[in-house]
Amino acid sequence: VEEGGRPRMLIAKPDRKGKLSAATAWRVVSRTGNHAVLELSPETGRMHQIRAHLMGAGCPILGDHLYGTGQRSADRLMLHAQSLEITHPDGERRTFSAPVPSEFERVATRLGLALEYGT
Known part of the structure; x- marks a missing residue:
């Protein structure tokens, strides 16, 4: 879906054509x-996955002007990647x-x- 020229993901209904699954623990x-x-x-790597999931759950991320209220x-968007793991x-x-940004x-x-991560 595009809103104002910016792509935005949505939570799809089960019967929607072309939908892709996404999972976030x-x-x-x-x-x-x-x-x-x-x-x-x-657990999957969809564009804006975390932002769309939290919006769909009714708890958008602070500072999210695309998926927020x-x-x-x-x-700023209060979303931070504390760590990323990849296969090189x-x-x-x-x-x-x-590290967690000082703004957070x-x-x-x-x-x-x-703020107690990774416990």
Whole structure:
């Protein structure tokens, strides 16, 4: 689906032609009120998969102007790849990690959320 010239994924009904399956494993890391920190692991690699799944579940990502509520909830998309694991062309599995951005820490503190990944 395209909205305003930007591609956007949707949650398809079972009988929709051309649909592709997508699966995302998840767990709640911390929660307070209407906000939560989630650890998400996409099991497939569809475009915007995590964003579309969370929108479809009624819990869009803070700062998501494409799949979110339309309200300015954060200055940036609060989605971070803590680690990525790939099979390198040489056949070896490689893992790349990145620290949590300071903006995430500020938003989590403001909302009373704990950032404890990989536990």
